[in-house]
Amino acid sequence: MTTALTVGVEEEFLLLDPETGVNVPAAAAVLAGLPAHLRGQSRQEFRHSMVEMVTPVCTTLSEVGEHLRRHRRAAAEAASAAGCCLVAVGATPVAEPRLTVTDNPRYQAIAEHYGPIVRDPAVCGCHIHVGVADRELAVRVGNHLRPWLPVVQALSVNSPFHGGVDTGHASWRSMQLDRWPTLGPTPAFASAADFDRTVALLVGSGAMLDERLVLWYARPSSRYPTVEVRVTDVCLTANDTVLLAGLVRALVATATAGIAAGVPAPEVPDGLLRAAHWNAAHQGLDGTLLDLRRLEPRPAWDLVDDLVEAVTPALDRHGDLAVVHAGLARLRAEGTGARRQRQMYARTGSLPAALAEMAAG
Incomplete structure (x- = not known):
């Protein structure tokens, strides 16, 4: 049996006032309040109103799920003790x-x-790491992921609110981050050397502060021997994150097998790729997505079905097929995080009340 590719997940969370929904600068207190054995799996983030939790390296989705749920429970308890709520939403919903x-x-x-740009309100993402043999392979895998990452993004949308109102976008986080240079769709590279030359030129231009500030949606991790996919909002639930981890690992495994067999990466025009990501962030799964293989708009769930078909052998090899099918069935029935947030808001009639309900969940 083929050795399973390893997978790890980083999740960022907002700390919100339970009455107003406003961001609370309580990160230091929350991190200090974590159980001692989990502090090594937490990180101080960019904002005082954010915390990040990081799983260990895992080989099964059940391991990923166990760590995610343990981390969310512990961080939520520490947040409550610090007088705030831990909420898994992709963008500041009210104010900071x-x-x-x-x-x-x-x-x-x-x-x-x-x-x-740095003073924009906090946003929270989910970064999924999949182990690969070396950096050269990581760069080539990134080329193969390009046409599929808008579909992954559409599955993850979870930030419709900003400034206390519905933005009309499913992922406001994606729209807000578009202001940053070198953040967005991953360019195609001929090799790791080509990647390094491009990064060096971007640093020389000032668009990148340094070689560590590679913010593309998929990249060779600067810290680990992995491909890091960072296109997604933080997910509303741990089950949503597990689904994405399974699909991303299967995409990386499928790309790796294709590269070994000599399959070239699909050629995708950069302008259309950027448009496909904007489309995914705007609509999520509630409408059409741009199919970058056929070069035409298609119903979003048709592209999800195509994605699953393309990676089914890898899902099967890793023992993830049933988990992913169940996760997609639940998402099809309940909707994305963005849709569920809107439903909670419609039911409660109050954005702070809806956010408190998300924290309770």
Whole structure:
């Protein structure tokens, strides 16, 4: 049996006032309140109103799910003790009165370099790492992922609210982050050397502060021997994250097998790729997505079905097929995180009440 590719997940969360829904700068207290054995799996984030939890390296989706649920429970309890709620939404839904960056020297350098962009309210993503043999392979896998990542993004949309109102977008996080240079669809590269040359030129231009500030939707991790997919909003539930982890791992495995067999990466025009990502962030699964293989708009769920068909052998090899099918059936019935947020808001009649319900869940 083929050895399972490893997978790990980083999740960022907002800390919100339970009465108003406003961001609360309580990250230090929340991290200090975590059980000692979990503090090594937490990180201080860019904002005082954010915390990040990181799973260990896992080989099964059941492991991923166990760690995600344990981390969410512990962080939620620590947040409650600090007088706030831990909420898994992709963008600041109401307001962030204190727009300051944490004291991490690197974050301070980023703030000085990019100026007012850094003072945009906090956003939270989910980053999925899949183990690969080497950096060369990681770069080539990124080329193969390009036409599929808008579909992954559409599955994950979870930030419809900003400034206390519905933005009309399913992922406001994606729209907000579009202001950052070098954040967006991954360019195609001929090799790892080509990747490094491009990054060096971008650093020289000032668009990247340094070689670590590669913010593309898929990249060779600067820290681990992995492909890191970072296109998705943080998910409303751990089950949603498990689904994405299974699909992303299967995409990486499928790409790796294709590369070994000499299958070339699909050629995707950069302009259409960017449009496909905007489309995914705007509509999620509630409408059409741009099919980058046929070059035509198609019903979103048809593209999801195509994605699953393409990666089914990899899902089967990893023992993930049943979990992914169940997760997609639930998502088809309940809707994306963005749709569920809107439903909670419609039911409660109050955005702070809806956010409190999300935290309770």
